[in-house]
Amino acid sequence: MDGDPGIICYQHCHAKKKIFSFIFHDVCDLCHADISDVELRVPPFRIPYPFKGASHEFNSVVIKPSVGDFLNSYENSSDLHIGVTDTNGCVFEYNYSGKLKSNGKDWKQCIAIKLSSNKSSSFQRYWDEVLNETFEQECWTPQRYDSENYNCYTFVLTFLRRLKMDDLSPFIADKYSFCQHYVSPQARIAAKYISLYRQLKTKSVIIQ
Numbered sequence: 001m002d003g004d005p006g007i008i009c010y011q012h013c014h015a016k017k018k019i020f021s022f023i024f025h026d027v028c029d030l031c032h033a034d035i036s037d038v039e040l041r042v043p044p045f046r047i048p049y050p051f052k053g054a055s056h057e058f059n060s061v062v063i064k065p066s067v068g069d070f071l072n073s074y075e076n077s078s079d080l081h082i083g084v085t086d087t088n089g090c091v092f093e094y095n096y097s098g099k100l101k102s103n104g105k106d107w108k109q110c111i112a113i114k115l116s117s118n119k120s121s122s123f124q125r126y127w128d129e130v131l132n133e134t135f136e137q138e139c140w141t142p143q144r145y146d147s148e149n150y151n152c153y154t155f156v157l158t159f160l161r162r163l164k165m166d167d168l169s170p171f172i173a174d175k176y177s178f179c180q181h182y183v184s185p186q187a188r189i190a191a192k193y194i195s196l197y198r199q200l201k202t203k204s205v206i207i208q
């Protein structure tokens with residue numbers, strides 16, 4: 001996948017120790033036995049890369065750090081920026097400079113959240129129609145932008161409310177409910193991945 005650094009995990013001699021690295025070695029990184037031709041407790045597998053390119057994620061909510069990227073610059077307190085993709089993977093967003101629709105070139109490493117499993121063409125048409133209508137509203141101006149009270153979340157939540165999907169309604173009243181239900185679970189998985197990645201940039205193996 002685009003941008004996936006490929007973190008490998010396996011277990012050999014110790015049931016409670018997982019070994020992580022970018023490259024699978026012929027020798028166990030824990031006990032140093034030759035493991036090129038033995039059965040492992042957990043055969044090497046690639047840790048799922050938690051980030052997506054927005055242009056491949058249709059009808060989704062997409063999230064990335066306001067500045068920099070997740071893997072290299074994100075910290076727990078960093079601001080996150082949120083947008084929505086249409087059926088063609090175009091990203092619609094609102095920030096201090098107003099509204100913006102793009103092909104997702106600045107969204108190559110984002111968390112993508114699918115809010116509905118409906119893949120019918122009528123649903124996709126409906127999604128795009130409501131998204132375009134929301135985007136065309138005159139309120140998304142730089143003048144009205146306020147980093148605390150009228151921001152990228154305001155745009156996304158306004159769109160989601162206009163979709164009038166019953167199963168979303170308990171979670172789109174405000175940013176807090178939305179983040180708690182949809183963003184935090186994926187952000188936690190991403191944070192673990194980021195931590196492994198940054199440690200592996202300085203040492204070749206991590207044992208946990």
Ligand SMILES: [Zn+2]
Nearest residue numbers: 012013028031
């Ligand atoms: Zn071993």
